[in-house]
Amino acid sequence: MNAREEVLARIATAHRVAPPPNLTYEDIKRGYRTTSDSSVEVLTELLIDRLVDYRALVRQSSVDDLGATIATALEERGARTVVAPAGLDPSWTASLSMNVLVDGLSPDDQLSVSKLDAVDGVITNCAVAIAETGTLILNGSPGQGRRVLTLIPDYHVCVVLPGQIVADVPQALARLEPTRPLTMISGPSATSDIELNRVEGVHGPRTLEVIIVRSD
Amino acid sequence: MTTTPVMLGLPAMPPHAPDGVGNLRGEERFPVAARRALADTQLRRNLGKATTTIRTKRAQVVAELPDWEELREAGRQLKVHTMAHLPDYLAQLESAVSARGGVVHWARDAAEANAQVIDLVRGKGADEVVKVKSMATQEIGLNEALEAVGIAAIETDLAELIVQLGHDKPSHILVPAIHRNRAEIREIFLREMGDVDPALSDEPTALAGAARQHLRRKFLSAKVAISGANFGVAETGTLAVVESEGNGRMCLTLPETLITIMGIEKLVPRWQDLEVFLQLLPRSSTGERMNPYTSMWTGVTPGDGPQEFHLILLDNGRTAVLSDAEGRDALNCIRCSACLNVCPVYERTGGHAYGSVYPGPIGAILSPQLTGIEDNASLPFASSLCGACYDVCPVKINIPEILVHLRAEHTETYAEEHRVPSAEASAMGAAAWVMSDPKRWTLVLRSGRLGRVLGRKRDAIGEVPLPLAKQWTDARDFARPPKQTFRDWWAAEHRSER
Numbered sequence: 001m002n003a004r005e006e007v008l009a010r011i012a013t014a015h016r017v018a019p020p021p022n023l024t025y026e027d028i029k030r031g032y033r034t035t036s037d038s039s040v041e042v043l044t045e046l047l048i049d050r051l052v053d054y055r056a057l058v059r060q061s062s063v064d065d066l067g068a069t070i071a072t073a074l075e076e077r078g079a080r081t082v083v084a085p086a087g088l089d090p091s092w093t094a095s096l097s098m099n100v101l102v103d104g105l106s107p108d109d110q111l112s113v114s115k116l117d118a119v120d121g122v123i124t125n126c127a128v129a130i131a132e133t134g135t136l137i138l139n140g141s142p143g144q145g146r147r148v149l150t151l152i153p154d155y156h157v158c159v160v161l162p163g164q165i166v167a168d169v170p171q172a173l174a175r176l177e178p179t180r181p182l183t184m185i186s187g188p189s190a191t192s193d194i195e196l197n198r199v200e201g202v203h204g205p206r207t208l209e210v211i212i213v214r215s216d
Numbered sequence: 217m218t219t220t221p222v223m224l225g226l227p228a229m230p231p232h233a234p235d236g237v238g239n240l241r242g243e244e245r246f247p248v249a250a251r252r253a254l255a256d257t258q259l260r261r262n263l264g265k266a267t268t269t270i271r272t273k274r275a276q277v278v279a280e281l282p283d284w285e286e287l288r289e290a291g292r293q294l295k296v297h298t299m300a301h302l303p304d305y306l307a308q309l310e311s312a313v314s315a316r317g318g319v320v321h322w323a324r325d326a327a328e329a330n331a332q333v334i335d336l337v338r339g340k341g342a343d344e345v346v347k348v349k350s351m352a353t354q355e356i357g358l359n360e361a362l363e364a365v366g367i368a369a370i371e372t373d374l375a376e377l378i379v380q381l382g383h384d385k386p387s388h389i390l391v392p393a394i395h396r397n398r399a400e401i402r403e404i405f406l407r408e409m410g411d412v413d414p415a416l417s418d419e420p421t422a423l424a425g426a427a428r429q430h431l432r433r434k435f436l437s438a439k440v441a442i443s444g445a446n447f448g449v450a451e452t453g454t455l456a457v458v459e460s461e462g463n464g465r466m467c468l469t470l471p472e473t474l475i476t477i478m479g480i481e482k483l484v485p486r487w488q489d490l491e492v493f494l495q496l497l498p499r500s501s502t503g504e505r506m507n508p509y510t511s512m513w514t515g516v517t518p519g520d521g522p523q524e525f526h527l528i529l530l531d532n533g534r535t536a537v538l539s540d541a542e543g544r545d546a547l548n549c550i551r552c553s554a555c556l557n558v559c560p561v562y563e564r565t566g567g568h569a570y571g572s573v574y575p576g577p578i579g580a581i582l583s584p585q586l587t588g589i590e591d592n593a594s595l596p597f598a599s600s601l602c603g604a605c606y607d608v609c610p611v612k613i614n615i616p617e618i619l620v621h622l623r624a625e626h627t628e629t630y631a632e633e634h635r636v637p638s639a640e641a642s643a644m645g646a647a648a649w650v651m652s653d654p655k656r657w658t659l660v661l662r663s664g665r666l667g668r669v670l671g672r673k674r675d676a677i678g679e680v681p682l683p684l685a686k687q688w689t690d691a692r693d694f695a696r697p698p699k700q701t702f703r704d705w706w707a708a709e710h711r712s713e714r
Contacts, residue, residue: 025485030290031283147520183509191460194374194393199420
């Protein structure tokens with residue numbers, strides 16, 4: 001028997017020696033919350049509260065002012081070179097005074113890791129945001145690009161658009177296509193490994209700035 | 217497939233994790249190791265501080281969820297259901313991963329998994345790999361196996377790095393360096409990193425910064441990464457790694473080749489089921505509403521991340537655990553470590569005393585079942601059975617009940633293997649003889665008053681240097697017997713009524 005056959009045979013033996021309880025998938029009791037009647041306003045406030053609690057920076061913007069808000073954030077940060085994925089809405093970066101590198105879709109247009117290591121920040125959108133946990137989820141769609149873009153630069157500006165905020169984890173997962181590369185981000189990179197104190201800033205971006213766009 | 221004679225008769229029971237490879241067995245019994253740990257006052261201070269902090273944080277974020285108990289019950293039922301349908305779900309996972317460009321391997325035990333990793337790394341011509349913190353790879357002793365053939369395994373989790381640089385062993389599932397304080401960590405970094413500014417302070421921020429700098433180049437140049445997995449979704453073939461620092465993202469994103477080692481029990485049936493576990497795990501483990509980073513990937517994504525992906529499905533004694541109806545729930549563990557942080561025994565002895573990479577209450581039920589009870593016979597006794605571990609377990613594993621079951625199993629195994637009965641068995645036999653006759657019983661109770669000569673100083677009896685008494689009083693005070701037995705008191709009180 002090869003390893004696969006043998007492991008499966010061992011499981012069959014285990015089940016014969018110790019018959020498992022008969023619990024079908026449909027009978028699994030799911031008494032937890034999967035819906036929420038909170039308004040967009042309440043969810044937005046909750047998201048901001050949770051983001052700030054985990055030391056993310058938060059700005060709010062109207063749809064019309066988004067380009068200017070992004071520019072202000074990057075300027076205040078003193079960024080001189082930033083990265084944007086090729087699929088990002090071009091109007092978001094049109095008014096930027098600094099150098100904007102675009103990471104393309106084909107391998108030839110993709111930036112090298114060392115180039116990414118030298119930039120001052122990255123701008124992306126997200127797929128969905130979870131209010132209750134202060135989480136942003138990226139799914140590799142055109143406005144977010146490759147996973148490495150939001151990992152190597154030390155500063156990440158992430159834009160949350162109207163309609164992207166959901167209340168909790170179940171509602172967020174229901175919106176996602178699981179086979180895409182997914183990254184859930186809750187605050188800047190952190191560790192609790194030294195005396196169990198939370199310290200922000202280890203390997204991922206040490207600063208996460210979230211721009212929440214309000215529907216006008 | 218050829219039919220072997222074994223297949224015709226009753227198949228052999230699934231084997232335990234083999235001895236001689238991996239880190240499931242300690243070098244000494246728990247009481248011996250615990251005694252030494254208790255004498256280390258620095259260790260006790262570090263542990264006391266850390267476990268108190270994390271217990272408070274966990275309690276706060278758990279209290280935020282009105283449906284915490286419903287989530288726990290759903291988590292428990294999902295795990296019970298999955299274990300009952302393991303072959304179907306494993307096959308489903310295998311075909312989903314393969315369909316998306318991943319390669320699935322199966323490993324009967326630690327030695328086979330290590331050999332598979334070595335082959336894969338050599339096949340890439342690499343002599344260095346970066347690693348995401350993973351209990352499975354610690355369990356099978358992968359770093360030691362790689363080192364033995366000249367492949368350097370670099371731990372990238374901060375706590376694992378502290379352990380590796382300190383030539384030390386992990387002592388906690390989630391925070392392997394929980395036994396070290398900031399001053400000790402600073403010293404290890406100065407001594408081992410080679411490129412550290414001697415002015416490095418012991419502020420956690422500065423220490424984390426030193427680790428970032430030290431590992432940056434390794435991440436950017438590594439060709440092969442090795443990870444574990446927190447969850448594998450059978451339906452979609454999606455794997456998930458839950459982390460904080462971003463070292464996981466680095467390993468899962470930058471190298472060309474990714475090798476993931478996953479215990480066969482880490483499955484969940486469907487994508488939707490992660491909605492339960494991604495709420496239970498972070499709140500139970502680090503006491504956060506959500507951990508900073510969770511990465512999920514399905515096979516290979518062209519143009520994004522590793523273009524070669526291998527998944528190794530590991531047994532290493534898990535099917536032996538599955539064969540015990542009373543102990544198998546230990547497999548439902550999602551490695552949050554909440555049970556360690558609330559355990560009065562763990563808080564005082566730390567993780568090293570348990571010998572295995574799985575310490576604390578969950579380790580006390582998991583390690584002996586993976587290795588066979590006699591290879592970790594002292595662990596089920598490393599508990600006061602207070603039940604705090606059961607209360608915090610996010611998938612409601614009844615740890616005290618399994619501890620008692622394993623104690624009984626050890627006692628029975630011992631009796632079978634030894635012609636002379638154990639001290640406990642002789643004592644129980646003598647007790648039965650005494651208790652079956654009222655006169656004998658009264659006599660023995662009165663003789664208990666003799667014990668009053670002991671423990672006069674502090675009204676309690678400490679260590680008694682007699683064979684059986686020593687085993688009990690080693691770790692516990694014994695109440696000083698009262699002047700009068702209950703039976704004598706009753707007789708005296710009711711004499712007038714006669």
